[in-house]
Amino acid sequence: MITPEFAILGHPNEGKSSVLSTLAEDDSVRVSPTPGETTECRSFPVIIDGREVLRFTDTPGFQNPARVLAEMKKRAKSGENPLVEFRRFAAGIPELHDDYELLGPLERGAGIIYVVDGSRPVRIVDKAEMEILRLTGKPRMAIVNAKEHNDEYLEDWKNEFRKNFNSNRVFNAHRATYAERILLLEALKSIDQDWQKPLSLVVEAFRKDWAARNAATVDIITGLLTDCLSLQLSENVGSEKEAVHSREKLFHTYSETLARKEKIAHERIRGLFKHNIFQYELPPHSVLHADLFDEQTWQLLGMTKKQVVIAGGLGGAAIGAGVEMATLGHSLGIFTAVGTVAGALSALFGGESFSGKAQLMGIPLGGERVQVGPAKSIDLLFVLLNRSLLYYHHVINWAHGRRDYNKTGQPLLASHSSQGFTSRWSAGNIKICHDFFKIVGSRSSDGGVKETARFRELLGNTLQEISESE
Ligand SMILES: Nc1nc2c(ncn2[C@@H]2O[C@H](COP(=O)(O)OP(=O)(O)OP(=O)(O)O)[C@@H](O)[C@H]2O)c(=O)[nH]1
Ligand SMILES: [Mg+2]
Structure with missing residues (x-):
């Protein structure tokens, strides 16, 4: 033809x-x-x-x-x-x-x-x-x-x-x-009547191709979450003083590793949607301009308070700091109550369960071994997920003919599009995420096939909704 x-x-x-x-x-x-x-x-x-x-x-x-x-x-x-x-x-x-x-x-x-x-x-x-x-x-x-x-x-x-x-x-x-x-x-x-048939095939091919890109995006995001949530760093130390130092260092490496993995995943999504030649620019108002560990990021893209309570009610040690966060008043509470990034990280990713301000800093876990990760808070899943969904949303709606955003966009964080896509998710979806989070953390023996499949399905449907929305 x-x-x-x-x-x-x-x-x-x-x-x-x-x-x-x-x-x-x-x-x-x-x-x-x-x-x-x-x-x-x-x-x-x-x-x-x-x-x-x-x-x-x-x-x-x-x-x-x-x-x-x-x-x-x-x-x-x-x-x-x-x-x-x-x-x-x-x-x-x-x-x-x-x-x-x-x-x-x-x-x-x-x-x-x-x-x-x-x-x-x-x-x-x-x-x-x-x-x-x-x-x-x-x-x-x-x-x-x-x-x-x-x-x-x-x-x-x-x-x-x-x-x-x-x-x-x-x-x-x-x-x-x-x-x-x-x-x-x-x-x-x-x-033109002669073109009806070949163009119908083209439209069909476009639709299929888009579905394939969405499926590849599901792979990328699921892989990113699995990698990040299970990431674990540890080091042997001699003294308590050394432990404080080592812990700070591990937190640093931990957060840098997460940021790097996230960046690679986002670049791969960008490539799938063929934004290759020109440097991709996020809109000026996007919340994605803030760092992964910025307080505002967690405030806007973590779970809502209601969702934290729902997740807490689902039980299971995997929620860890998440449950504590419900009492502290959400992840925002972590940053303000603890006052330092290291303290907040400790609550979110530390090896011990979080039980009070005095114990947040500098406690070596398991005696001579300091360990950071795997993630203790399901909020990390939501923050990473929302950031990837927002990135996807920007990329698919960034027309290829457009070469830059005009610089008159709204100020950072002010736009409604900076809300996380999961903020309206119901208890059912929270449970799917909770189960996925749990199997990633526990490295369950059957590999959590069922939980992962459900999570992927939820993710696939969400991408489809974002593609079809204005
Ligand atoms: N704001 C806005 N600017 C546009 C739009 N389409 C094109 N432009 C701008 O208009 C200018 C001309 O666009 P081109 O696509 O190069 O126009 P063209 O018709 O191919 O021009 P020639 O090749 O010179 O004949 C560029 O600066 C574009 O960025 C649009 O939809 N909105
Ligand atoms: Mg031209």
Whole structure:
């Protein structure tokens, strides 16, 4: 079967390359605020399972729409193919280079996606461009990529589109989500009957591919949690003084190791969603800018007080400091009551059960052996899980055509999106996490197959929900 191809056409600087970059999930496409950035056609294949299922072609913007239209009309009138004959005429005329070039993909059978910046009014040149595209006779869809929040001219654009295109849609190169990309592909099916079947297969392949990426994300997050929650560091020491020192050192290594493992896991998620070339930037307001062991992180991304009580009620030594935290008033209480990071870490990850302020610091565990980890508090699971889910949420909603966030975002931590995804989880989900936490800590003999499977299912459903939400 031949691969469907769509050429992205339009006026210079309207966002053609940005739309293409987002649709093809390719952040290597050249995007720039200077008009005339794209001067040659370049095709970007969409490859799924090693097979090219679809191809988008980036093109230069129209340079002389009025002249091109006049030349094409002339040829159409005398019964010639206006597209083919115009290109024959324009080949080798330097000032028509871009116009010659951008029509090339159409001659070999590509469909048209026409991009306009809908935040400005319709001009005469736009009408000429639209008429040119109608004269080519190729299947065509128009899309409004509004650079500014302005829908004043939207109806005017739609009226023009209805005259010249088989279909039209609003699609924002900077904000389009996975769900909106699928909707656009679905809509492309309707512009030509011959494309219905191949494009249905493309949409199906997209959906499957997304599910596979989510499954891989479940693997990565489950692996990260298992690794971090079971991490254990220990050292032999001689004196009590040495023990204090050793303990601080172990806490340091412990927290650094966790942060490093987390970073690697997040990078792998980023790669799965094809954000490869440009440095990924988190939105300015994201709570992820705070460190893993920042007090605010735990305050926002740990369990809610109610959930701590639920987890405490489930029993089992694995909750450890978590139960204590219920009485202290949540993990936030750990940081404030203890007053030092080392003290808080001790409560969360120390080998002994937490029973009071005086015993938090510098107590060697088991005499000559100082040990940190495995995690004593289930809150670590929630903090790591929420941070990974938030990271996933940012990554999947960061359109590939977007190259940076505008710096006017809300201040750190102020946005509602800084709430943990698990904050509304019910007792049932808390129990699934609790059981998983318990088997990771105890390294149970059957490997906790059942508990892990349930946790993975919960995680998979959560990712699916996040993909489909706004
Ligand atoms: N805010 C905002 N800016 C956008 C959007 N789409 C494109 N831009 C910006 O507009 C400028 C032009 O975008 P390009 O995608 O390079 O436009 P183009 O149509 O390919 O331009 P040429 O190749 O020069 O014809 C870039 O600075 C983009 O970042 C959008 O949806 N929102
Ligand atoms: Mg371009």
